[in-house]
Amino acid sequence: MKITRKGTQVADVFAGAASYTLEEINGARIAYLEFAALEPVELTVNDAIEYEGETYYIRHREDVTKEETSLGFTYRVKFYHEMYRLHDVVAFMYKEPDFRKNMNKYNGTARQVLDIVVRSMNRVHPGWSLADCIETKAATFDLKDKTCAEVVSDLVAHYDSEFYVDGRAIYFGRRELQGSGLTYRQGSNGGFRSVTLSAVDETPPITRLYAYGSDKNMTGGEYLQLPGGKKFLEKNTEKYGIVEYVKQFDSIYPHGEFKVTARVDAFTLQASGIDFDLTAQLIDGVEPVVTFQDGGLAGYDLNIVKGTWDAKKKQFRLAKNEQEEALKVPGDIHFAVGDTFTLTGIKMPKAYVDKAAEELRVAAQKWLDGKCENQMRLAVTCDEVLFAQEGRRVVCGEMLYVTDRLLAGSRKIRVTSVKKYIENDGETPYRYELVLSDFLDGNRFMQDVRDLKDESKRLKARQNELERYARRQWRDVKETQEEIKKDFSDKFKESINPVTVETMQLIVGHEQLQFVFVNSRTQPQVVVSLYPQIAGGKVRLNAAGLYLKHMTMGIKTLSSARDAKAYRYWAMPNYTSPMLDKDKVYRLYARVPVGGEAGSFVVSDTKREMTSEAGFYHLLMGYIGREVDGNRSWGRTYGFTEVLPGQITTELIQDPNARLVIDLVNGRITGPVHITAGSAGYDNLSDKPDLSGFQTKADFKIEADKIHGEVGQINTKLGGTDEKLNTLKTWTEGTVQGIMTWQDSFRNDIYALKTAGFITKAEGNMLYASAELADGTKIASYITQSPTAINMISRNINIDAVATFGDFKEDNAQKLAAVNRRVGNAESAISQQNQAINEAKNGVVDLNRVRYGNRTIIDHGKIITSLIDTDNLKVREAASIGKFTIDNNFNFLGMDGINRYVYISPKGHIKLHENQYEAELRPGRFNILYGMFSVDYDHFYGDSDWHSYLRVKVQNLPHKNHIAAMSGSHNFHRLVFDDETGYMGWE
Structure with missing residues (x-):
């Protein structure tokens, strides 16, 4: 395999057996290379390799590992696919970067956003293209300071889709390919050597889905429902029973896309496609909003100026976007004829609602189809022998038909990961490891980077939220005080301003404002803290799914256990206000009907009485302060606080900057809390964890001191031991030197008997003899005797007498016999092995499977290799070479599908076939079948002349006029035949 650097080869290596490529859907795509x-x-x-038409490059220096060995060097290198270059290029909306404010939002389809990615990539790495993309709705994407990889990842997340890169071509959409039609299973010729259940989606199959859409452009506080009044969709209930789930598809709502048909001026447009009276569709207290889908104002939300709708001309005027600071919108950038926009903040006609309901049904059914089965993931090792024999290949996204007990039968399942081991010299890979899965684990291509950035964004958003929505400085307190004086002068007496207040009870709040937000009309109920989000000059409330519960309205008696049904409830929606004036203080009201059950929100810069609007209550939620340094304060007015001697009843306690917030309703403390020494509260917890098995810092200190002391003792002992060893060493060296001196003094007495028998009582009876014969052979013997044994040590023991072994030696005799049997068996086995080796030289080696490296496999009579080099090759029965086979009758057949083949018979004929055309060659005959042309030598059936003739048959000839109609000149002749020579000619 060649490794190149800027197109120049730097190495040509032989890939080791462990080298592989890995490709995952929405995940990694790498090549791992080992070589010596x-x-x-x-x-x-940036050093690169190419494998199977794809380029991989080194992305990080730490991806190269080098190890020195006795034979040279071993390398392990990780290469990344070209798709990872998406991480290295910034996505700019235009050809050149535009650093003006609010120029980073782009509204468009997935295809349009990917066009931006491709253009940005070609700025740095030419050759990128968009090969294929699913059709999607337009959406707004934030491209600010993002790489191309992050933009693609945002598309994947927004449209719940997939992407992959082939070469430098981008594909966007679910990656699903129909398989080869083969059935895979574990076992012989099944294609799989092992199948392991690696993961199961713990979520049980959903069989009943309650689906609803957004409340945008709906009336009466309702959400978009399924068509025909249906509340749910079902699938597989007979298989898994009823398992319910509720899901909101908040991107689906009644809307229409309209085109600008005339531009009156920079602010006024006409749209003849609006087929309803806009005035009749307005919602009280809500301003209609135009959102442009393309053109110069793509992504901008612009209000319609009240009273400018002309039903006859289909014309209205746009309000200026006060949020934009760098540009006048409209003005510096503007709309044009042909631009597309949508309308929100109105109640759409029934036809649009019905269309959206059907869109909701389709989306809900698709979601349910993907959740109504048990979802699992299988790890598979493929049969390399079968894959090599049949040339099988598997790619990511392929739907394999698999039979396995883990799947409870047979069904199709998608390949989501392919690991292929690299073969050398262009050999087709045949060693596969696959992952078959019904689900994906998110977008692993971006997961690590996304986790870090998302966490940073969450912390930043939390900080901004605390600063913007909850900061209460003295200025904000005084500002709220002045507004309360104006609004509640008729409900409270004049305010007091004493130096101190001494009283028994302090109540903060008003009876009419005793309401909370809960998540249910029935028990159990959870009180939810609802805070307005103030950003971009607008107020937003995320109240969908919450109910306003009034605690005093309609309540006439006192009770300690009141039924939840006794209270008044209103379902509340999400809310986005119109643009707020920076220099005004606003009031946020909950606007709820007297007789209805669905409320809304409204902001006002003037006071509204509770019953100032007929048929509605206006419940004051709080004050939104003037904008200072880009921030507005929020002062809540609903609820109450009671202060009694030794007791405070309230919902929320916070410091002036909202860094530490204690939410008493939900039992939550947010912010830094420092618990100092002296607190014994932990010991009073009944559900505290058992930490008895863990040691404290003091315990570790004690253990460390013990270890230190014991180590010191060991060192002391080792020091004494070392001194003794040195003394022993000195004594031993002296003793050895003395022995050597003593030995040298007797070197000339080589024929004398140096020592002859001595007996000591200390070791029983011991006889020791040593001598050296005249020929220089040294002999020695050592005999000891004890009451239980006589031990003899000698090089040779010669017994010239009768020796008898008593019964007490029976056990040793049996052991000796067993040893002799083992020796005999071993000799027999060695003899058999030698015989087998000798026979193998000219005979047969009986082995089931032999593997030579990674290139040749011999398995039960099958040979898998890249080259067979032999002088002769005899095949007695069937043979197969690629798509050509020789059967047992020696017929030669080459097939490319059922409609293309060549057939050669040993009986002497050849047949060629392609689709509807066929030709046959036999001795004395050449025939193109199906009546077009044939030549043979035969007699005519039915003719009394029995002689054979050369017969030429031509059918379906063109008429002379057809030839004459061709361009150019023509010269026609008659066909003649010479009976003497047999030749044909023309005249």
Whole structure:
């Protein structure tokens, strides 16, 4: 395999057996290469390899590992696919970066956003293209300071889709390919050597889905429902029973896309496609909003100026976007004829509602189809022998038909990961490891980077939220005080301003404002803290799914256990206000009907009485302060606080900057809390964890001191031991030197008997003899005797007498016999092995499977290799070479599908076939079948002349006029035949 650097080869290596490529759907795509080299190979970032038409490159220096061995160097290198270059290029909306404010939002379809990605990539790495993309609705994407990889990842998340890169071509959409039609299973010829259940989606199958859409452009506080009044969709209930789930598809709502048909001026447009009276569709207290889908104002939300709708001309005027600071919108950038926009903040006619309901049904059914089965993931090792024999290949996204007990039968399941081991010299890979899965684990291509950035964004958003929505400085307190004086002067007496207040009870709040937000009309109920989000000059409330519960309205008696049904409830929606004036203080009201059950929100810069609007209550939620340094304060007015001697009843306690917030309703403390020494509260917890098995810092200190002391003792002992060893060493060296001196003094007495028998009582009876014969052979013997044994040590023991072994030696005799049997068996086995080796030289080796490296496999009579080099090759029965086979009758057949083949018979004929055309060659005959042309030598059936003739048959000839109609000149002749020579000619 060649490794290149800027197109120049730097090394040509032989890939080791562990080298592979890995491709995952929405995940990693890498090549891992192991190789050995005699000399060092210097590799660096951007060095690349090509394998199976794809380029992989080194992305990080730490991806190269070099290890020195006795034979040279071993390398392990990780290469990344070209798709990872998406991480290295910034996505700019235009050809050149535009650093003006609010120029980073782009409204468009997935295809349009990917066009931006492709243009940005070609700025740095030419050759990128968009190969294929699903059709999607337009959406607004934030491209601010994002790489192309992050933009693509945003598309994947927004449209719940997939992407992959082939070469430098981008594909966007679910990656699903129909398989080869083969059935895979574990076992012989099944294609799989092992199948392991690696993961199961713990979520049970959903069989009943309650689906609803957004409340945008709906009336009466309702959400978009399924068509025909249906509340749910079902699938597989007979298989798994009823398992319910509720899901909101908040991106689906009644809307229409309209085109600008005339531009009156920079602010006024006409849209003849609006087929309803806009005035009749307005919602009280809500301003209609135009959102442009394309053109110069793509992504901008612009209000319609009240009273400018002309039903006859289909014309209205746009309000200026006060949020934009760098540009006048409209003005510096503007709309044009042909631009597309949508309308929100109105109640759409029934036809649009019905269309949206059907869109909701389709989306809900698709979601349910993907959730109504048990979802699992299988890890598979493929049969390399079968894959090599049949040339099988598997790719990511392929739907394989698999039979396995883990799947409870047979069904199709998608390949979501392919690991292929690399073969050398262009050999087709045949060693596969697959992952078959019904689900994906998110977008692993971006997961690590996304986790870090999302966490940073969450912390930043939390900080901004605390600063913007909850900060209460003295200025804000005084500002709220002045507004309360104006609004509640008729309900409270004049305010007082004493130096101190001494009283028994302090109540903060008003009876009419005793309401909370809960998540249910029935028990159990959870009180939910609802805070307005103030950003971009607008107020937003995320109240969908919450109910306003009034605690005093309609309540006439006192009770300690009141039924939840006794209270008044109103379902509340999400809310986005119109643009707020920076220099005004606003009031946020909950606007709820007297007789209805669905409320809304409204902001006002003037006071509204509770019953100032007929048929509605206006419940004051709080004050939104003037904007200072880009921030507005929020002062809540609903609820109450009671202060009694030794007791405070309230919902929320916070410091002036809202860094530490204690939510008493939900039992939550947010912010830094420092608990100092002296607190014994932990010991009073009944559900505290058992930490008895863990040691404290003091315990570790004690253990450390013990270890230190014991180590010191050991060192002391080792020091004494070392001194004794040195003394022993000195004594031993002296003793050995003395022995050597003593030995040298007797070197000339080689024929004398140096020692002859001595007996000591200390070791029983001991006889020791040593001598040296005249020929220089040294002999020695050592005999000891004890009451239980006589031990003899000698090089040779010669017994010239009768020896008898008593019963007490029976056990040793049996052991000796067993040893002799084992020796005999071993000799027999060695003899058999030698015989087998000798027979193998000219005979047969009986082995079931032999593997030579990674290139040749011999398995039960099958040989898998890349080259067979032999002088002769005899095949007695069937043979197969690629798509050509020889059967047992020696017929030669080459097939490319059922409609293309060549057939050669040993009986002497050849047949060629392609689709509807067929030709046959036999001795004395050549025939193109199906009546077009044939030549043979035969007699005519039915003719009394029995002689054979050369017969030429031509059918379906063109008429002379057809030839004459061709361009150019023509010269026609008659066909003649010479009976003497047999030749044909023309005249």
